[in-house]
Amino acid sequence: MKQKRSSANPFTHTFAESIRSTNFIVGLIILLGAGFVMVMSILYTITYKQVITNPVTGVQEGVQTAKDMFVYYLFDDNSYAGTFLCGALILGGIVMGMSCFRFITSKKTVNVYYSLGIKREKLFLANYLSGALLIVVAVVLAVMAPVLLNLIYIGSSIELWTAALYYMMAFATVGLFAYTVTAAVASSVGTVFEGGIFSVIISFLPTFVLSSAQMLMDRLVWGSPFGKNFFERLNEFNYDSPSLATHFSYFTPLTAFLDALKGIAFREKTVDEEKAAEKAVEIFELGLKEYIAVFAWLAVVVGVFFLAMYLFKRRKAEISGFIGTNRVLNNLGIMVVSLFAFSVLFSKLPLSTYVALAFAMLGVIIVFLILDAVLRRSLREFRKDLIFLPGHLVVTGLIFVIFSTGLFGYSTRVPEPETVKSASVSLVSVNGIVGEFYSYSSNVLANPVTSEMLSGFTSEKDIKLVRELHTKIAGLGADPSDDMWKFSSDADSKRLRSRVQFTYYLKNGKAVRRSFKDVTADALADMLKIYESDRIRQLVDEALSPDADLTKNEKARALRSEGSIFRAVPGDVTYIARLNLNEQQRNDLLEALRLDLSEQTYKERYFPEKSPIGLISVLNVGEPGFGGKPIYDVNIPSKPDIDIGNDEEPEIPASDEPWDIIDNAPTFETMESVYGGIDFVITEDMERTVKFLKDNNMFDAFKGTEKKYTSVNIVSLERSHTFQPHMLRYENDFSYYVSARATSKPKESQDAFYYNPLDNQQTYTVTDQETIKALKELSYFSYYSKGTGYAVEFKASDDTSQLLYIPASKMPAALATAVRSLDESLTQDFRP
Amino acid sequence: MIEAVSVTKKFGDFTAIENLSLTVPKGSIYGLVGYNGAGKTTLLKTVAGVYRPEGGKVLIDGEPVFENEKKKQRLFYVPDDIYFKPYTTMRKMAAFYKGYYPNFSYDTFEKVTSLFGLDPTKRINGFSKGMQRQAEVVLAMSTMPDTLLLDESFDGLDPQKRTVVKELLYDYMRQKDVAILISSHNLHELQDLCDYVGLINGKRIVLNGSVKDLSKGKAKYRLVFDRPVTEQDFLSIPHKRLNIDGSIVTLMALGQPEDAYARLKEMSPLLIEETVLTLEEIFLDEMEAEGHEAKKIFG
Incomplete structure (x- = not known):
């Protein structure tokens, strides 16, 4: 038989072998998965045909298709499909990385590959390039699937191809990032198991870190604006909600491109020229910023690539198949997960600060012990690693301390007046002209809630006022106690369920936002001063002036x-x-x-x-x-x-x-x-x-009507279960302004059931006429309650009742004592 | 030629081999023996370029082997724990190795495969352990290496196949003037094959040399007498391992074989027969001379 000689090119051969292996199947799965999601997101809309019927004659006048409605329709991100897809691509990149570099995690395969006539650098590069190519091809083909549908149902356009190209670039970058991180991790550890875990942790590291920071800020940083809904009505439906993750979205591979991808997912056609001009303002155009984001992340990929290659070259063959050989990654992985656990526990446990801290630290210890045991699988090594536990606790403690200081006073800083162009503040109540509001029928008294910020404070006087109010609230600090849920002897300094927010629009174009949760009754009452502001006066004038537009x-x-x-x-x-x-x-x-x-x-x-x-x-x-x-x-x-x-x-x-x-x-x-x-x-x-x-x-x-009252039911607002702020649906919704209610029996049937507000309350009842008369004199139609005071229901002999309010300071002492005794016998704690 | 010069290899705090040196000349077979865990595999992997030594160096034909593409394209390492790609066949593995070895020969592949009676189209994971070892040897030979490293490669082979492999290696070595390094914990396996042997013990080579040199000055005889004999009768002859079984005597005579033979002849045995010293006997003798207890080494 004729001698067949081989013309060996180890690099090319390695590359081809890698493509032909199970890596190809991984690439295929990425392609099919991503393609499926993209196609399914648009399939209904792009194939949709709507029959247009004349509303007057009922005659069918035509058929409207996607071609009539869209310039292109590439993706539909309404149900977070974009986030899901990016997350899936990260995981896909990790799986590809583990598949391509699995060979260095087994003693058997290492024996073969490291003894072959190919330098390690080339071995790494050939395997890396094969996986990278498979990812890129998978992404390109996946995006081409909806492009194809567009070509069939809508047609080609520059906008379509531009958007498609950006989608390919963004998705490929996300996948390549995770893949390259995995290559670096695989080059540093001995087993596939660790490789997978550490790759996930590092790929999602920004998400872990930002989530942890967000949770700690929520609890520790007084005034932190991140993650809060700022109800600034920039337009009717736009509520500004800058979470920490959103603020730093470009630093997280999961979210770096989501805004752009969402913005260019589709483009509607506008036939009407006038509307086209309006729409043009809203159309998202890819700009330099979006492309810089892609190239910046690609630069990161390149950097990680070189790191991975270096680690691969330095890698010792003897670690293959052995778990827990990389102490650095072990400690990093444990630190990230334990910090995340700490943040979750600390922020979610309904305990006072230091008790929650203790439990959260215990959580750190438990996570450390479990993860280290899993990652080391050796009692001897586990015992050795215990030496790192104090270090973990110290680092976690330091992070806690840094956040406890309010990030060194960051959140309590108030912008200098000369830098402020305008301000917005929360409305703590309404006054007819100002403020949209709604209320709950279950409330004892009418308790309109408000969830709005008012903007447009521009005058020197107003800015000074806003800064004063802000400074006062910032000076309160976070409240470590849970006295909000207990009876208080000092109503003014009691914390009330509330959220007060300030936004400064600076002259340099930036916005400074601060959000304070659960401020004191006294501070909330102070916020009412804005009703004397130039801005409020202006709004009143605009609505009531005879020259109003x-x-x-x-x-x-x-x-x-x-x-x-x-x-x-x-x-x-x-x-x-x-x-x-x-x-x-x-x-x-x-x-x-x-x-x-x-x-x-x-x-x-x-x-x-x-x-x-x-x-x-x-x-x-x-x-x-x-x-x-x-x-x-x-x-x-x-x-x-x-x-x-x-x-x-x-x-x-x-x-x-x-x-x-x-x-x-x-x-x-x-x-x-x-x-x-x-x-x-x-x-x-x-x-x-x-x-x-x-x-x-x-x-x-x-003038009102004199009525004969048979009884008066009294309930304190502090205890009343229907007044309690925790009954409010959203923490943004609050108001401690109360006003009267009235009920009467339905006229059509005097036997019909009707509901009195205090029917389900345990109340203190007065039947003495003199006392009733005295209470009537003391009652208010409306008042700012500051969370205290009494709802008093005057029940008349004609089956009507009038529910009014008596401030705490006006209630006769004997009655106040009697009501408090009743309150305390029923509950000591209003915690939900 | 393979040269290990003061090679040290550590795994964390544990030193597997320390200051270990040996030479395997071209056109020879070197048998590396030692108990389980002595460091044989570690040394082989270091020679193969899988491990990077912490100290010393490994040279092949004067060039360092680690990360040396050209040298490694002429070197094949058959590990103890052999690896084949999942669900692969011998043909596919041949194609795999063909890409890395410029001298890969399909002709040799076909011939040796046929010699072992293996089916190259069948999945290797369906082979027995012994057949898998044979397959690995086939692939190794097909790459036409100048340096061949085999780690416990006789494990699982039946006696007939062992003989075939030994013959193959010997013929290949002679024809191609290659250096072959074989490790084993079993001296019997290396009998009649190795030109050189080395014993690893205590992280080092404690015994090293050609079989010929190691057996110099030693000869083993079997004698038959027509009368009972005792130890006293042999006092004048330098010897070891005297064994008297009635009228049959076996001993290792020391000194020049001719002198020993002459002295034994003077005792007028009915039969005097010189036999080949086994490697084990050579080693046992040497180990005793060095002061090592044989039992501790060979269990």
Whole structure:
């Protein structure tokens, strides 16, 4: 037989062998998996055909397809498919790395490969390139799948190919990063098991670190803005939520490209030129920043590649098959996982700071012991490694200390006034003109909640005010105790469930955000000072001024709409009346309100000496069917169904009287925004408004009705289970402003069941008439409660009840003591 | 030629071999013996370039072997724990090695495969342990190496196959003037094969040399007498390992073989027969001379 001589090229041969091996199957899985996700995300939409029917004639006029709607449709990221895909590519890269470099983790294979006539550098390079090529090809083909669908159903375009190319680059970079990290790890350890674990830890290291930092900041860094929802209404639906991970998304392979990928996932077609111009502003275009991100990460890949090659060359064959040979990786891996565990435990355990710290440190010890045992598999080595445990605890402790200092005062810094262009602050309550709000029907008193920040504080006075409020709150520090859930003897310094946020928009274009959770009652009350700010005054003026721009100001429009109804609610909430205003009177009333509100102090509004006279609630009934004619297309926020008393059909009969009662047995669950109107609390200091009412014979509308009360039920807000802030759905939602409620039995059947707010409460009941009378005198229609005070329900003999409020400072001592005794007998702790 | 010069290899705190030196000339077979765990495999792997020594050096034809592509393309290492790719056949492994060895010969591959009666198209994981060893030897020979390292390669081979392998190695060595280094814990396996032997004990080579030199000055005789004899009768003859079994005597005579023979002849035995010293006998003798207890080494 003829001698066959080999023309050996070990490098090429190694490369080809690697491609032909199981690595190919890994590449195929990556291709099929990624391709499947991308195709399935767009399949429905891209193949969709919508029949267009004439709404008037009902005749089919055509078919709308994806081609009509999109320039291209490459990916649909609505259900976090992009994040999933990036995560899967990282794992795919790791698996490819383990497959390509598995040969150096076995004694048997090492005997062969290290004795072959090929330098280790070339051996590494050939194997590395094979895996890298498979990843790149898999990604390219996976992206080509939806591209193909686009070509079939939509057509080719420069935008499509540009987007597709970026997708390929981004996905390939993510996969190559994880793959290269794995190559480096495999070159440093003895077994596939360790290789897999350490590769996952290092590939997701930024995610671990940022998550841990985020959790520690949540608990330890007073004022940390990361991860909080800043309800700044940049546009109607855009809530700024800069988590730490988002802030540093470019440093995490999992998220580095997500924004760009989402931005270019598809491009809609806009036929209308005017809308195209609007849309053009919103279209995401790939810019230098996006491409720099890709190349920066590729540079990282290259750096890790050279490190991996160096480690491979230096690698000792004798570690193959032995676990736990790399002490550096062991300690790094254990440190990362134990720090993560520490952060989770510390931030989530519902314990005081130092108790939680102790448990979290115990968690560190447990994680260390378990992981080291798993990674070493040798009792002797495990015992030796115990020497590192104190080091781990010290490092964790140091990290805790650094965060405890508020990152060396980072969070308590307040920008200098000369650097600030404008500011936004949280609204801790509402005042009719300012603030959107909603409430819970289960609350004892009407407790409108607010989750909004108000922007536009620009004047020197306002910025000074905002900084003062911020400085005060920043100075409070985080509260290590859990006294929020217990009765307190010092109401002002008790922490209340709340979230107060500040945003400064600096002149240099940057934004500084701070978020404070659970501040003191006193600090929250101080925040009410913003109602004396230039900004609030401006908003009041814009809504109530006779020169208000009705085309732009919704509230101004609603107030001056021909169909608006001005309702009066007396301070004792015994009925709802309607003020019958002509146009001049309406304008005069609004002007009086404007002037009064422009001068009103926050104390006059929220801590009045006497109970407010009542409420003027303006309901815009400009919708067809209610007899009103809208002047403009008013966009009224969603309201509860109109219920003018006990489920009867709404009737608004005409009247020549200055005012008349339209419901003498009202039931309403909210006071302010009753029936979704614009509400003005009328206090005695509002002289012009009071004068107007008197001059127009409307003041008596606020007189109320004398009723015979059979009993008064008292419950403290501190204990009341329906008032407790923990019942609120979101920590952003809070308000300690309360206002009255009223209930009455439904008219259609006096036997019908109706619900009184205090029915499910254990209350202190008073039946003594003198005491009842005295309590009535002390009761308030509305007040800023600061989390204390009493809900007092006056039950009348005519089956109506009026729920009012008595501040803690005004309750007679004997009654206060009696109620407190009842409270303490029922519970000592309000913890949810 | 293989030269290990003061080679030291450590695994962490443990020193496997220390200051170990040996030479395997071209056109010779060197048998490396020692108990289990003595360091034979460590030395072989260091010679093969799998391990990097902490001290000393390994040269092949005067060049360091570690990371030396050209030298390693002419070297084949048959490990104790042999490796084949999963679900592969001998043909596929041949293709694998062909890519790394410029002198790979399919002709040799076919011939040796046929010699062992193996099916090159069948999956190797279906072979018995002995057949797998044969397959590895086939592949080794097919690469036409100048240096061949075999670690416990007779394990699992039946006596007939052992003979075939020995003959193959011997013929190859003679034809191609190669250096072959074989390790074994069993001296009998290396009998009649090795030109040189070395004994590893206590991390070093304690005995090293050609078989001829090691057996110089020693001869083994078997004598038959027509009368009973005693130890006293042999006092005048320098000897060791005298064994008297009735009228049959075996002993190792020391000194020049001719003198020994003449003196024994003077005792008028019915039969005097010179036999070949086994390697074991040579080693035992040498070890005693060195002061090593044979039992501790050979169990």
